[in-house]
Amino acid sequence: MPGLFKRTLFALISALSFASFILILVAMGTPKWMTGKILCKTGAELVNATDPELIKFMGEIYYGLFGGGKMRKCGLGGRHSKFTIFPHLVKQLNTSLHLVIIFFLCAAFSSALASLGFCVFNIIKVPYQAIHGPAGIALWNFLAGGFAVLASTSFMAAVKLHNLTERIANFRENIFQFVILEEQYEDSFWLCIVSAAIHGVNLLLVAISEIRFPSLKTKTEEANVTAEDIMY
Incomplete structure (x- = not known):
């Protein structure tokens, strides 16, 4: 089983990986990526x-990956x-491109879960292959x-090059142009x-876990045997 220092770092990495998983799920489920x-x-x-x-003609729009809403003002x-x-x-x-974005996010939270599983595995037992050790954790966090x-x-x-906001704003608008x-x-x-930054921090923690700190050993004092000690 890994030492206390490594187990502490792996526990921290697993907590951060779980937080990243939650953040991506929240991001995908909320409709405000852009306003x-x-x-x-x-x-x-x-x-x-x-x-x-x-x-009188200025409205607002907001949208995410799966939906959104708008308030249109056309003078009325x-x-x-x-x-x-x-x-x-x-x-x-x-x-x-839109489906690729969703695919990347699904792959991101799946990799975050894999990182969490590998951390738990490393905490409870000694890995028997290199891919199950810190190298495996680093791989999944990198992904x-x-x-x-x-x-x-x-x-x-999609926003800058493909005019995503304008396309959404003019969806099913036959008379007015926005x-x-x-x-x-x-x-x-x-x-x-933030999720990507969390995995960057995890990679740094994996690198720290590989640092081998010198162990402190108490030097045993050499016994000075005298003639009196032999007599007693």
Whole structure:
């Protein structure tokens, strides 16, 4: 069984891996990855709205991986609506990229669970193969962190390169056209970044667990045997 120092580090790594697993699940289940302000361009052009009047045509939008909502303003007050990405809206997006993001996140939390299992295995018994030792823990943490980073960068690519927010805002809008005034990444997106950072910390802890500290040994004093000791 590993020493107390290693077992403590493995317990900490397992706790962090479980926290990463929870963070990714929360991120996937919440609908606020991105928020933004949208302008009803068609309505503003119809009435030749000037700057003070544009506020009547500015709405809001938020969305995640599976759904979201928006408040559209086209001069007649705000109207709230909700939408789901699957099964219809995803066809208007870059379908393959959106599915890749979900796949990366699923792979990330699966690897985080594998890291948790390997840590528990290393705490309770001595590994009989190298892959079950610190090398295995490092491997799964590297995969989990890498998949979380890939998911985050893929989502950013969908937003910036494929106009994700604008496509969602104009979904099923046959009369009005909306343009994006402002975009902001929200908490669910940053949870994925935190998850990747957690696995980076885990890799550092695995490296620390391999450090062999010098053991302190008490030097035994040499006995000075004298003639008096022999007599007694």
